[in-house]
Amino acid sequence: MASSIRVRAVQNGDVTSLKALVRHPMDSGFVKDSEGNVIPPHFIKVLTISHKGKDVVVANWGPAVSKDPFLECRFKGAKKGDELTISWIDNEGESDSTTATIA
Amino acid sequence: MTDQRRRGFLKGMLGVGVAGFALGSGIVPLRVEAATAPDASGWPEKAxxxxxxxxxxxxxxxxxxxxxxxxxxxxxxxxxxxxxxxxxxxxxxxxxxxxxxxxxxxxxxxxxxxxxxxxxxxxxxxxxxxxxxxxxxxxxxxxxxxxxxxxxxxxxxxxxxx
Missing domain, CATH: 2.60.40.2470 (SoxY domain)
Known part of the structure; x- marks a missing residue:
């Protein structure tokens, strides 16, 4: 199965700019389906971006983050060709992880 | 800063425990190795x-x-x-x-x-x-x-x- 995470990391001078898009329903638990049943909450809780084993940015998300969440962040200390690991885990214990190379 | 470090350490310890449990029980549908999954135990439920x-x-x-x-x-x-x-x-x-x-x-x-x-x-x-x-x-x-x-x-x- 294809990864649920799409990442683009670009080196610009000494700053790395990372954009990540995750495919996930991010159900809040407040929405009802067409039959009036509440759709149970299902959302990503934690997403980490790590470089050389160190977490650069850790995102703690609640159900108010949009469906198919998008995150952009910037950091220093990496260089072109370095590998980044992006992983997430949701409230039902599902998880996914991918690696990206800085372009 | 001390607090931050302490939290990181605690998170790490918990992570090992959670990963072990996930592997042992087979309940959690994992698409990747448990070791690479982030740890949600520090997630502030109350906040x-x-x-x-x-x-x-x-x-x-x-x-x-x-x-x-x-x-x-x-x-x-x-x-x-x-x-x-x-x-x-x-x-x-x-x-x-x-x-x-x-x-x-x-x-x-x-x-x-x-x-x-x-x-x-x-x-x-x-x-x-x-x-x-x-x-x-x-x-x-x-x-x-x-x-x-x-x-x-x-x-x-x-x-x-x-």
Missing amino acids: FNTPGVDETIAELYGMEASESDQITMDLPTIAQNGAVVPVTVETTLPNVTGIALLVAKNPNALAAYFDISEGALPFISNRLKMAETTDVVAVVISDGKAYKATQNVKVTVGGCGG
């Missing part, structure tokens, strides 16, 4: 279930935030679709360790918060859901103190109803 901006900041960071003009927020003044509102926060405050995004009128105010490591720049862009026209508050932790900035968004179609 994410607190209505009200000030209450949430107090719950999450244990302090009050003061207004700051050094926080730049970039978000639409009118959002046609409350389900997807892009929010960008940037700050010139020094030594930022955390950024939080709060939506004042959502059932639970806290939408997301980010741990910013030393090498990362204090810049975050994220998309949030908003139930109705509301203030969006960005909280930045700089030198261990909390600062905030507020901007209003008019929402024409709510993103939390059914």
Whole structure:
């Protein structure tokens, strides 16, 4: 199965700019389906971006983050060709992880 | 800083335990090796279930935030679709360790918060859901103190109803 995470990391001078898009329903638990049943909450809780084993940015998300969440962040200390690991885990214990190379 | 380090250590220890459990029980549907999955045990359940901006900041960071003009927020003044509102926060405050995004009128105010490591720049862009026209508050932790900035968004179609 294809990864649920799409990442683009670009080196610009000494700053790395990372954009990540995750495919996930991010159900809040407040929405009802067409039959009036509440759709149970299902959302990503934690997403980490790590470089050389160190977490650069850790995102703690609640159900108010949009469906198919998008995150952009910037950091220093990496260089072109370095590998980044992006992983997430949701409230039902599902998880996914991918690696990206800085372009 | 000591607190941060301690938390990291605790998280690490818990991570090992959770990963072990997941592998042993086989309950958790894993697509990747358990060892690479992040650890959600430090996720602040209570802060994410607190209505009200000030209450949430107090719950999450244990302090009050003061207004700051050094926080730049970039978000639409009118959002046609409350389900997807892009929010960008940037700050010139020094030594930022955390950024939080709060939506004042959502059932639970806290939408997301980010741990910013030393090498990362204090810049975050994220998309949030908003139930109705509301203030969006960005909280930045700089030198261990909390600062905030507020901007209003008019929402024409709510993103939390059914």
